[in-house]
Amino acid sequence: MYKLSSAQREILEALVKLYDKHRRLVKSKEIAELVGKDEGTVRNIIAGLKSLGLVESKTGPSGGYMPTLKAYEVLRGFAATEVPVPVRKDGQLLNLVVTSVELIDVLNPEGIRAILRVQGDIEGLEPGDRIKIGPMPYTRLVIEGIVVYIDRYTKQVSVNVRRVTSIPRESVGSIASKQLITLKPNMSIREAAKILSEKMIRGAPVIDDEGRLIGIITLADIAKAVAEGRLDAKVEEYMSKEVVTVREDQDILDAIRLMQKYRIGRLVVLDAMGKLKGIVTRTDILRFISALED
CATH class of the missing domain: 1.10.10.10 (Winged helix-like DNA-binding domain superfamily/Winged helix DNA-binding domain)
Structure with missing residues (x-):
């Protein structure tokens, strides 16, 4: 400083x-x-x-x-974070992270501004871009807004804030779907597609005869089988064997980070003993957060 x-x-x-x-x-x-x-x-x-x-x-x-944006930093200070915060542009993760954030003009009737200090490839960012920053550690905030100014020398960005969301502290188990639909590996793709369609879900865990989790199959996997003309193929041939799981006692913020990391829309929920307990989707989380704002 x-x-x-x-x-x-x-x-x-x-x-x-x-x-x-x-x-x-x-x-x-x-x-x-x-x-x-x-x-x-x-x-x-x-x-x-x-x-x-x-x-x-x-x-x-x-x-x-x-x-310059650095002038605001010097005069007002930044709330520095210990963990870099991801930035998304039109839903796509940028090779860029935010290392500090300052909200200014909080009482301005024209709206709040955020001054960001960033690291990484700033060339992918332009004024007018819609971006999403977060979730941030500790504060659990997600900021959405429009880039209005970029200081490429100091790597600072001014954003007109359109929306600020706080991710509540809640366990995954409390919002996960408990009525879990499971499939067997020897089912045909045709049978699996019928079940997913009837239950109006986008994916389901696959378990063996002993109830152990061995995979997950989604509509995207089924679409691939259909495109290849293999409706009679077994579920085990198209299911994903690398299943991303989350414990029911973990925070929903952990679930969000896992979904972002692996670019998936659902997680299988396990209890402390590793037993299958349910499934949580991106829609479940968004519905829960939206309900708090009503």
Whole structure:
């Protein structure tokens, strides 16, 4: 963090105040009038702030000064996180993570802004992009908004916040579907498709004769079999044998992270002894969160 002199901080705070108020380049004369200093002194201090990357300027009759995103960081501080937070653009995970977030203009009737510090490939981000940040550790917040400004030198991004969601603390078992539909490995794809259609579900665990979990089959797997003209093939030929599971006592945030990591929409739920207890889907989680907002 920069250590500014009292004069530098005073000028920078005045610039930020004027810029936030008028949303245009600020003249040195305006700053001088606000702080009660000579305009030449203000220009000298701003020159130092520019060298620190805290101020940008434009010359000419219509010119002036504006604070960089780093200026907001220096003046207001960032709530740094210990764990990098993922960023998604139009649902796609970017090769980019957020390492700190600051919410500003919380009482502004025009809306909240978020200032993000990021790491990774920032070239994939442009003003106007719709992004989703989170869930964040500890606060469990998810922020959705539109990118309005990118400082590519300092890797900071300004976002107009459209929605903030808090992921509640709740166990997976409390929202998982308990009426579990299971399939057998020697069933035909035709039989499995009929069951999934009748029950209006998108996938089901596959168990052996002893009730042990050995796989999971989804509509996507069945669609592949149909495309290959193999409706009479066995479920075990098309099921996924690598089943991602979650314990019923784990937090729903853990379930969300697993779904994001493996890019899947459902998890098989087990108890502490590894016994099959249910299934939780992305829809189950979204329905639970939405119900809290009603």
